[in-house]
Amino acid sequence: MTFNPLEQRGIPLDKQLRSWRELDVEPVDPDHSDPYTKCRIITMNGIEIEALLFSHNFARICPDMEVKHKLAEIRYLEQQQQKVVNWLLPGSSSPLETTISYEQVAVDLTAWVARMEPDPYLTQCYEFGVLEDFDHLYRYANLYEMLQHRKAEKIVDQLTEVIPGRPTRYHHRNPIDNVRKPYDRSAAAPISKLHALTILSAEQQTMNFYLNVGPQYMEPIARQLYQEIAMVEEEHVTHYESLLDPGETWWERLVNHEYNECYLYYSFMEQESDRKVKAIWELHLNMELEHLHAACDLMRQHDGRDPAEVLAPELPNVLTFEPNKAYLRELLDTQIDLTTLGTGFVSEAHERFQKMQDAVMGGEDPASDRVIDEHNSVFGTDYRIETEGPHPRPELRQGATSKA
Amino acid sequence: MTTTQAAETDGVDAAHDVVEFLIGQHMQIRDLFTEVEKSTGKARRDAFERLVRLLAVHETAEEQLIHPLVRTGVHGGGDIVDDRLSEEREAKEMLVKLEDVGPDSNQFPLLLAKLRASVLTHAHNEEAYEFRYLRREVAASELQPLVSMVRAAEAMAPTHPHPGVESATANTVVGPVVSLFDRTKDMVRASMSTNR
Numbered sequence: 001m002t003f004n005p006l007e008q009r010g011i012p013l014d015k016q017l018r019s020w021r022e023l024d025v026e027p028v029d030p031d032h033s034d035p036y037t038k039c040r041i042i043t044m045n046g047i048e049i050e051a052l053l054f055s056h057n058f059a060r061i062c063p064d065m066e067v068k069h070k071l072a073e074i075r076y077l078e079q080q081q082q083k084v085v086n087w088l089l090p091g092s093s094s095p096l097e098t099t100i101s102y103e104q105v106a107v108d109l110t111a112w113v114a115r116m117e118p119d120p121y122l123t124q125c126y127e128f129g130v131l132e133d134f135d136h137l138y139r140y141a142n143l144y145e146m147l148q149h150r151k152a153e154k155i156v157d158q159l160t161e162v163i164p165g166r167p168t169r170y171h172h173r174n175p176i177d178n179v180r181k182p183y184d185r186s187a188a189a190p191i192s193k194l195h196a197l198t199i200l201s202a203e204q205q206t207m208n209f210y211l212n213v214g215p216q217y218m219e220p221i222a223r224q225l226y227q228e229i230a231m232v233e234e235e236h237v238t239h240y241e242s243l244l245d246p247g248e249t250w251w252e253r254l255v256n257h258e259y260n261e262c263y264l265y266y267s268f269m270e271q272e273s274d275r276k277v278k279a280i281w282e283l284h285l286n287m288e289l290e291h292l293h294a295a296c297d298l299m300r301q302h303d304g305r306d307p308a309e310v311l312a313p314e315l316p317n318v319l320t321f322e323p324n325k326a327y328l329r330e331l332l333d334t335q336i337d338l339t340t341l342g343t344g345f346v347s348e349a350h351e352r353f354q355k356m357q358d359a360v361m362g363g364e365d366p367a368s369d370r371v372i373d374e375h376n377s378v379f380g381t382d383y384r385i386e387t388e389g390p391h392p393r394p395e396l397r398q399g400a401t402s403k404a
Numbered sequence: 405m406t407t408t409q410a411a412e413t414d415g416v417d418a419a420h421d422v423v424e425f426l427i428g429q430h431m432q433i434r435d436l437f438t439e440v441e442k443s444t445g446k447a448r449r450d451a452f453e454r455l456v457r458l459l460a461v462h463e464t465a466e467e468q469l470i471h472p473l474v475r476t477g478v479h480g481g482g483d484i485v486d487d488r489l490s491e492e493r494e495a496k497e498m499l500v501k502l503e504d505v506g507p508d509s510n511q512f513p514l515l516l517a518k519l520r521a522s523v524l525t526h527a528h529n530e531e532a533y534e535f536r537y538l539r540r541e542v543a544a545s546e547l548q549p550l551v552s553m554v555r556a557a558e559a560m561a562p563t564h565p566h567p568g569v570e571s572a573t574a575n576t577v578v579g580p581v582v583s584l585f586d587r588t589k590d591m592v593r594a595s596m597s598t599n600r
């Protein structure tokens with residue numbers, strides 16, 4: 001299959017506006033839908049929100065009225081897409097259930113990207129990050145059983161294991177150690193740029209989601225856990241956004257955003273099991289194709305360059321939600337002790353890391369440890385989904401201390 | 405595969421206040437719907453019977469113990485409770501219809517899906533508009549002892565939705581579901597007077 005978005009035409013911009021009736025989509029079933037359908041919805045919501053925020057930021061530095069108008073016009077369509085996508089989530093799911101799906105996205109999306117990424121440094125960055133969201137999933141799953149008396153397996157199925165990753169208490173690093181080295185825009189493969197933008201968008205939305213829903217809980221442990229993990233997601237946004245080359249022009253960035261939307265809608269359309277949702281991915285792909293053409297026109301006019309110079313000659317391999325269990329277990333086995341120093345990765349708790357840890361902990365255990373302790377004291381053990389045997393690290397097996 | 409779990413404490417065993425207990429039952433109800441939908445034959449009839457019984461116990465406990473507290477303790481509680489009661493009535497009517505056609509009927513799946521949508525919405529509305537305010541407005545010391553009353557009522561509630569000898573005198577137009585709800589209500593009331 002070759003699908004080249006630059007050669008395909010979609011729905012003309014002036015035919016894309018939707019009425020209330022068209023925006024009023026029927027949500028997916030909270031208990032019967034494919035967990036990966038929810039993951040695709042959550043991913044595309046993050047992508048659309050990034051499209052919006054990017055366009056707003058561009059508009060703020062853009063003096064040209066004509067360009068501002070074009071951006072506003074497309075942005076209005078993007079925000080309608082965001083409404084349709086995110087409103088596919090069922091209202092009867094609790095924020096914590098949606099949270100567990102968010103972490104499932106972070107785990108299986110980042111793991112897949114890490115497996116496919118051609119650049120070794122970028123791969124290392126994804127491998128480092130995925131072990132942290134993997135641990136968040138475990139912490140939230142334990143909170144879920146405490147608060148709602150239900151097992152996270154009902155949400156993630158057995159597609160993703162729920163076991164400790166790099167313990168969340170070790171995610172609190174000095175902010176300057178969260179800044180990575182960017183790829184080089186002239187040398188990086190087009191797919192590397194799309195990967196970075198995708199993961200950045202997902203993490204940014206995760207951060208925003210937690211910092212908004214966290215205070216809606218009444219239980220102190222829930223409030224504190226959301227606060228702690230939202231702080232880590234902020235670190236993840238810093239980590240992933242610093243991978244993008246700051247030398248990319250605004251026009252180039254706009255084109256990359258629209259291209260990425262085409263890539264992801266196409267990918268999800270190809271693998272979607274829910275017929276109604278698949279129809280939305282297809283419709284949105286046909287809208288994005290024209291956003292992309294409009295962006296390419298702007299780049300030709302204002303950047304004096306041909307967008308084909310920066311884009312892939314054809315659509316890369318479809319991005320896929322699928323289990324990554326063996327891969328994650330290998331990372332658990334080999335990379336759990338890593339932290340960052342400057343733009344690199346090290347395995348010793350260096351001085352700057354230690355200082356930050358002491359300052360943030362203030363001599364107390366973080367909520368991410370206490371949620372496991374509390375679960376232990378109510379249920380006699382922690383909650384896990386281990387489909388592939390005991391934890392690869394003996395010190396993180398069930399019954400060993402939660403503080404690792 | 406090993407799903408590690410705490411000694412079969414899914415649901416409600418570890419609940420320490422009545423709100424937590426009822427949320428746990430909402431989760432059990434939700435999962436029982438899935439079980440009924442996915443099974444056939446005798447397994448489906450069994451699961452459906454368990455679902456009906458749990459709904460009877462749960463809804464009755466809410467009617468008798470929770471709604472009165474919300475009415476008096478929460479601002480606007482009267483109207484909130486009225487909304488919930490009309491949802492419960494609607495669900496009960498669907499349940500009666502569902503029982504009429506029976507788990508083997510080909511109308512059953514569609515009616516079950518309707519009942520499920522209505523019960524899940526109802527449960528969500530309780531959690532969002534009743535329970536969170538209940539916790540805020542009513543002292544924990546008042547909510548805590550209700551757990552044992554609900555548990556006691558659950559233990560005493562009739563197992564079968566079919567009327568036994570004791571209701572032989574009941575009006576014959578009253579179907580088994582209605583009769584089960586009525587008998588459960590008597591049990592809950594009895595448990596309230598002995599546990600208060």
Ligand SMILES: [Fe+2]
Nearest residue numbers: 051078081261
């Ligand atoms: Fe979009």
Ligand SMILES: [Fe+2]
Nearest residue numbers: 103106133136
């Ligand atoms: Fe996370």
Ligand SMILES: [Fe+2]
Nearest residue numbers: 133203233236
């Ligand atoms: Fe993250």
Ligand SMILES: [Fe+2]
Nearest residue numbers: 258261288291
């Ligand atoms: Fe777009």
Ligand SMILES: [Fe+2]
Nearest residue numbers: 462466527530
């Ligand atoms: Fe309820």
